[in-house]
Amino acid sequence: MMPSDHLTTYLIIGAFMLFVGLFGMIRHRTLIGMLICVEMILAGAGVNFMAFNYFVAPDPAVGQAFTLFILGIAAAEAAIVISLVIAIHRRFHTVDPQAINELRG
Amino acid sequence: MTLYHYLAEGMFFGFIVLIVFGGMLTVWSRLLMHAVLGLAVVFIGVAGLFFHLGSPFMAMMQVLIYVGAVCVMLVFGIMVGHSPTQTDRLRWSGNNFLLASGTCISGFVLLTTTLVRTQWTAAAQRVGDFSMQHLGEAFLHQFVLAFELISVVLLIAILGAIIIARPPQESDPS
Numbered sequence: 001m002m003p004s005d006h007l008t009t010y011l012i013i014g015a016f017m018l019f020v021g022l023f024g025m026i027r028h029r030t031l032i033g034m035l036i037c038v039e040m041i042l043a044g045a046g047v048n049f050m051a052f053n054y055f056v057a058p059d060p061a062v063g064q065a066f067t068l069f070i071l072g073i074a075a076a077e078a079a080i081v082i083s084l085v086i087a088i089h090r091r092f093h094t095v096d097p098q099a100i101n102e103l104r105g
Numbered sequence: 106m107t108l109y110h111y112l113a114e115g116m117f118f119g120f121i122v123l124i125v126f127g128g129m130l131t132v133w134s135r136l137l138m139h140a141v142l143g144l145a146v147v148f149i150g151v152a153g154l155f156f157h158l159g160s161p162f163m164a165m166m167q168v169l170i171y172v173g174a175v176c177v178m179l180v181f182g183i184m185v186g187h188s189p190t191q192t193d194r195l196r197w198s199g200n201n202f203l204l205a206s207g208t209c210i211s212g213f214v215l216l217t218t219t220l221v222r223t224q225w226t227a228a229a230q231r232v233g234d235f236s237m238q239h240l241g242e243a244f245l246h247q248f249v250l251a252f253e254l255i256s257v258v259l260l261i262a263i264l265g266a267i268i269i270a271r272p273p274q275e276s277d278p279s
Contacts, residue, residue: 002110004117004157007225013124013154015216017147020128023209027132028140032182036131036140039175043151046167054158058228060235061243064163065251071170072255076262078175082182083266089185090272 010051017044031088031095035081042074117157123150137183145176159235 003009017040024037046067053063089095123146130143148171155164233239244252 002114002117004114008220010154010158011220012217013121015213015220017124017128017151019209019213019216020132022212023205024132024140026205026209030137032137032179033140035182036137036144036179039144039171039179040128040131040147043148043167043171047151047154050155050158050160050163054160056225056227058230059232059243060159061233061240061247064160064235064240065243065248067163068166069251069255071166072259075170075175076259078178079262079266080269082178083270085182086185086270 007051007055010047014044014048014051017041017047029096029098031081031085031097034097035078035085039074039078042070042077046070113157116153120150120153120157123147123153138180141176141179141183144179145172148172148176162237162240 021037021039021041021044024040025034028034028037049063049067049070053060053067057063085095088100092100094100127143127146127148127150131140131147132143134140134143148167152164152167152172155161155167233243
């Protein structure tokens with residue numbers, strides 16, 4: 001059995017992408033940098049869905065459909081966040097999340 | 106085992122290396138443009154994994170949507186919001202870095218040990234196959250409501266993005 005025939009290999013790759021994305025979200029100090037890491041977490045979720053789809057699911061179409069839905073949601077989310085970043089940049093002239101604290105009270 | 110199998114296995118490891126390298130580049134780069142480049146490398150590696158998981162269609166979608174659309178949109182966002190050479194400066198002390206990396210590494214180790222110890226049972230029998238035809242039929246029968254909803258969500262997201270990003274008009278009360 002080669003490593004590419006094991007479900008666990010793919011799940012570990014998905015977990016790696018999740019935690020690298022989490023770490024990047026903490027490490028990056030700009031809104032776009034955080035968005036980049038969120039995209040990586042979503043791609044890791046897609047890897048998990050495809051792996052379960054290939055190895056354990058009874059119907060191979062289900063996991064592919066879910067991964068496509070994740071792709072669509074990720075694209076919509078990226079569009080919204082980019083427009084928010086543009087609006088924030090126009091209003092505050094910065095994209096530093098720590099500088100945007102008008103609602104802090 | 107034929108030569109073909111070994112070749113496929115080598116490419117599998119190559120894709121894993123791409124994912125790890127791209128992930129590190131995304132996290133550690135000071136320039137946001139390099140981070141987007143690392144993200145594109147990760148997505149190409151993931152597309153290669155999708156080939157191994159029996160779905161060339163999803164691999165192509167991954168390249169088309171993630172690398173072709175999302176990454177280009179992120180590059181646009183960087184160019185509009187920042188100067189492309191602006192660095193993403195580190196502002197944390199050593200303590201915070203230890204806390205963040207410790208949390209992420211321990212979480213990864215915990216999840217990995219759980220995954221290795223779990224026994225997954227495959228489904229007793231399979232309905233359908235990995236063909237595009239079966240996927241299309243599933244989209245138009247089983248998932249037709251979700252399929253329509255996702256298109257509405259995309260439409261509303263794009264409209265909302267245009268409205269949010271639009272410069273304030275003279276007639277707006279705000």
